[in-house]
Amino acid sequence: MPVSDVLISEVGPRDGLQSVAATMPTADKCRWIDALVAAGVQEIEVASFVPARLLPQMADAAEVVRHARTHAGVMVMALVPNLRGAEAALAAGVHKLTMPVSASVAHSLANVRKTREQMVEEVRAIARLRDERAPGVKLEAGISTAFGCTLQGLVPEDDVIRLAADCIAAGADESGLSDTVGYANPAQVRRLFRRLRAEIGEHAGAAHMHNTRGLGLANCLAAWEEGVRTFDSSLGGLGGCPYAPGASGNVVTEDLVFMFEAMGVRTGIDLEKLFAARAPLQAGLPGEPVYGMSPEAGLPKGFVQGDAHV
Secondary structure, eight states: OOOOSSEEEEOIIIIIGGGSSSOOOHHHHHHHHHHHHHHTOOEEEEEEOSOTTTOGGGTTHHHHHHHHTTSTTOEEEEEOSSHHHHHHHHHHTOSEEEEEEESSHHHHHHHHSSOHHHHHHHHHHHHHHHHHHOTTSEEEEEEETTTOBTTTBOOOHHHHHHHHHHHHHTTOSBEEEEOTTSOOOHHHHHHHHHHHHHHHGGGEEEEEOBOTTSOHHHHHHHHHHTTOOEEEEBGGGOOBOTTSTTOBOBOBHHHHHHHHHHHTOOOSOOHHHHHHTHHHHHHHSTTOOOOOHHHHHOOOTTOOTTSOOO
């Protein structure tokens, strides 16, 4: 396994695919995952365990998980909104469960039809189930709309931090912050992650940023400067949130990896192979726009990965 200073968690096969109208064929999903692994990606959110009638793009979740598990050393992660989804994900063999727990009252009701308090109880139930059936599986509670919400507007920072702490108390292993609708700015990111780390310490999890307003990379850098070492991103910037109007543009994995590698911060990911992983994505979703400045421009002349690190 390549040495890395930060963990890039690829969320495209879940977050990206559930946000587009077309459904990528299972075989293409598997080829895409294979290409990501070949590039050195060590954690992939491969599916969401939700009813197929709600998200037909995720109907093959169990099959995709089983394929991803054939790659040794890769953390296979899936999103679960409730206990039923967690049961199915554990049965499929995931290594890590991630739950969306929204800090916005309005978004929580729109996204999962539950209040924030009910979602904390859902975390508790899933943690109990995990402890009984698969104690080695990690459970992450990602705090959605942590930086603002298109439905509610401002989300009080005290609510965000309290909710993260409640999720850890309920049994989650870690809790990160998600800029679901791209409202965050670097000063806000620094402040909230500083408060999060002060409140829950080593349980503070990933930064999940969106580039909706062009600040995705700046916000990731701000989080890194506050000690965050796990970052969610999506190949080609695919994805958003189907239940948050105006939410678009996950941080582009290729640009995020280039930023860190150019800084001398090791990601363990080969950029040329990562750029090549766009081919199976585009083959599986013909005509779907993909984004990214680094793949378009190419690597700078003389650029060599791994020359130095901080």
